[in-house]
Amino acid sequence: MDIKWNEILITGDPLILGSQIAIVLTVIAIVGGLTYFKKWGWLWREWLTTVDHKKIGIMYILSGVLMFFRGGIDGLLMKAQTARPEMNFLDAQHYNEIFTTHGVIMILFMAMPFLIGLMNVVVPLQIGARDVAFPQLNALSFWLFFSGAMLFNISFVVGGSPDAGWTSYFPLAGKEFSPGVGNNYYAIALQIAGLGTLMTGINFIVTILKMRTKGMTLIKMPMFTWTTLITSIIIVAAFPIFTVALALMTFDRLYGTHFFTLSSGGSDMLWANLFWLWGHPEVYIVILPAFGIFSEVIATFSRKSLFGYKSMVVSIVGIALLSLLVWVHHFFTMDAGPAVNSVFSITTMLIAVPTGVKIFNWLFTMRKGRIKFTTAMLWALGFIPNFVIGGVTGVMLGMAAADYQYHNTLFLVAHFHYVLIPGVVFAVFAGLYYWWPKMFGFMLNEKLGKYHFWLFVIGFNITFMPMFFLGLQGAVRRAYTYSAESGFAPLFLVSAIGSIILALGFAVFCYNIYWSFRYAKRNVSSDPWDARTLEWATASPVQFYNFAVLPEVKEIDAFWHMKKRNSGLVLKEEEIQEIHMPSNSGLPFYMAVVFGITGFFLVFEWHMAAAVAAIGIVIGLIIRSFDYDDGYHVPVEEIKNIESKWRKVEGGVKHHVG
């Protein structure tokens, strides 16, 4: 093992030096702050070892915010570089690294944790459960995700970033053409994070199938729970494909096999094929929960139950099946012949049908509703027209013959940003404004929220609308610069200006979080929006056992009807029983550390060190299998105490009948 120390830390680039200094300062500030305020014990007890689904959800969301920041900076850097022709802000290599990390981080480390975080916070509450089916596995999911995300994120200062695109196509991504450690980070960090995601999928399937409260049959579940169930099923179907593909990539890069190489009978297109077999379902994994969020928000603020509930469910299931049948549309230009391309063209365009059904259902839900224009509702309203632009351009791209023109241009880049930003980012914002009081017991500021909304939506359109036209004029994606003669300059400049407005919107959001933490009113009721589903039937922030007595459900929008009938809202003291809760555990955090270390050694191909570190993983597994702790019981007195506090303050939830 010969370690080239000088190649480990990246040096020589002022941008990177700046980030290195910033990272060191941040770490010092965090460690110093925790020590000064004596918060280490608190951090360990309340967060690092927690198995509470709500806290795990909050940690996911926090990671999502951080990663949005990182991915957003990447985006801004690219926009700065292409603002004028022939700029020398980033060189070609640096641009390659930045679009690669931007793509991976935005999809896997921003969109996924935001959505999984909201799923964690909300789904057990919506189905009237006390936690997910496997609370400690849930913590392990989070920590493995976090470990993978951090490993991936240090790449740009330690060893160099991956630079073969978020799709990491072979042969470019192979050892032959990318000898550095950058693409090892891709193979290994995504593997670790992917393990966490797969476990999340399993956990939520079991939770939703097995832990619904009395009376909640499948067709009485809230829509967000439905989308979470179907999303989890797609995760379990699709993520193993990525696991295998990444493992083969690791073998190719680290151990000299030839699955995807050009030489010795490998098949480079096999990688593209496997990648998209996972990759397309993956975009539905991020869009379906988002659809669920919009369904909740639109129903609540239109003050009506969701229109066409059953057709919504059928559409989600249809989208889930179709999502596995369209992957070739990402490489029509490989030219698998007219038969293959026609079939995949048709399946692709078919997806527009269930999606259209959903859009009309949302519109009909709003029809004749008494709409309240809260910030959450604004995001849902903004979503519809913007997402339709993304969808229509998607159908254009789905026509194989036309795709030969659009392929690899900025038209495509504009299209998927029009799908992902309204579809995922708007949804996440809607969900955060909506569920924030449930998570923290105070609201985000609505006025700042509206600034956030308008800046973000306007900035988004100014950034990405020009890219459609640039693409049609022939501007290719992943190109770090262009000539003045190309005539692209004006539109690129407009787009760059748009990205600044977009960033301002995000800054307002961050300020809103800060402002609300400091100044927002704390005594909001447990049901500030006059909402419809069970998560609003308990305290805000939710007490650790969720429900003193598990609610009983009779119909869809259970809580709404409970309020209408004024039944089931008052807690009868004699019904309170001891509650069985799972104990905290440090093991998931430990696993994240050993997985991270093992992964780091593998990235640098220090095989002996990795083998030694992997023993740590095995030790963790052994400890877990001898763990006989089966939780603890919350005594009735304590429950009474906690319940009387929030129920007294508000005088009961029944004051909010709509």
Place this chain on the structure above:
Amino acid sequence: MEYKTNSKYPISHIIGFFLSLLLTFAAVFVALEAQLSFTIVMWIIGSLAVLQAGLQLFMFMHVTEGEDGKTNIINMAYSAFVAIVIVAGSVWVLTSGHAAH
């Protein structure tokens, strides 16, 4: 889990057992005694194996019974769907058109 067997005599187990024996001996016979080409032998014993696996799922493992019966069936059908899409789909895509030449 509760089973839907009314009679005390486990009749379905016995039928399943004998059918399994039959299928196993058929496979042995085809492999050792029948004078067939290697490919045909593989196809036949492969099919017999799949048949027997299915048989055992119903006769011994009670996939259709109990509270999870429906879930199990959906589960297996979906797994089969996913497996076929991945394997057959990949083979089809990668061996068609210009991509394969």
